[in-house]
Amino acid sequence: MFFAIYLTAHFIFFRNWNPKIRPEAASCLISLAHGTPAVILACRAIISDDTxxxxxxxxxxxxSVLEYSIAYFLMDLCHYLIFNPSDVLFIGHHLATLFVFLTCRYVVFHGSYGILILLILAEITSFFQNIWTLASALSAxxxxxxxVFDVLxxxxxxxxxxxxxxxxxxxVYKMVEFFLSGAADDVIPSWVWISxxxxxxxxxxxxxxxxxxRWFQLYRERIAVIEKEKKIG
Structure with missing residues (x-):
């Protein structure tokens, strides 16, 4: 699904965009398709579990929610490896995130409650971040x-x-407190939760x-605008 969205972004939605920013735009589109739906699905998955x-x-x-996110991060990882192989930070982030999701889903089969809460916290700003990223790419x-970039x-x-x-x-403090108590040692090995x-x-x-x-840069830009207006005035 994410691969289909990615190709659609490249060859339909953003086909007239500058080739230099088209891959980033396609990455933003699959991120939009993942972020907000993942938050909604994760909330439902947590609420529906009484235990x-x-x-x-x-x-x-x-x-299923973990698999949904695994699919997205695998697709976006492929994007970075092909178009931005020097972006070690994002590649490392995606690999680390995949490790957490994969071990939770296919190794220990426990602990998705905490992982999905973290997913919600990570993706709840996804919609605005992707709009912000697209506006930044087009602002020049x-x-x-x-x-849009300035207002947002x-x-x-x-x-x-x-x-x-x-x-x-x-x-995270609550998670650490729980795991240090040893309450999860029977189902989640120490090496897993520590990682x-x-x-x-x-x-x-x-x-x-x-x-x-970003805050420091915004502050510097606003100060520069104020100084420019003073000189003009």
Whole structure:
């Protein structure tokens, strides 16, 4: 499905776009097809499970959501390996995410509750981030895209900061607290949950660093505009 969407993006939706940004646009389209639906599906999968917990067995619905995300990340990983092989950060992110999903789905068969909550926190800003990314890619040649980028940046940064900088660390702390208690040792080996925590903490840290850099850049740009207006005035 994601492969079909990717090809459709390349040869139909974005066929008239600059070839240099067309692959990125196609990647954004499959991300849009994954992000919001994944959040909705993950919420339903968690709500429908009465026994949810960090060590609960995966339900069939939860496994399906994991498979849905695995399909997306495999497709987007192929995109990066072909068009952006030097983007080690994103390739590493996708490989690490796939490790978490694959071990949860096919190795331990438990713990999808915590993984799906993290998926929700990661993807809840996906829609705005992809629109922001597309606007950024087009901003140099489109005044409308530049305006969308300028208007969308502050609220997107704010929501992203709250989700990744506040809710994410709080939830990970709860996960660590649970796993350290030993309550999951019978069903989730230590090497699995320790690797999960390491990957999630690294991902959140990189996200915080990324959004911090975006805030600093936005601040510098706004200061530059103010200084320019003062000189003109």
């Amino acid at each position: 949810h917990g960090f060590a609960s067995p995966n339900t069939d619905f939860q496994n 040649n489109s005044k409308v895209a530049a305006q 940046s502050p609220p997107f940064y704010a929501v992203y900061s709250i989700v990744r900088g506040l809710f994410g660390p709080i939830f 999960w925590i390491f990957i999630v903490v690294a991902a959140i840290s990189v996200s915080i660093l990324w959004i911090s850099n």
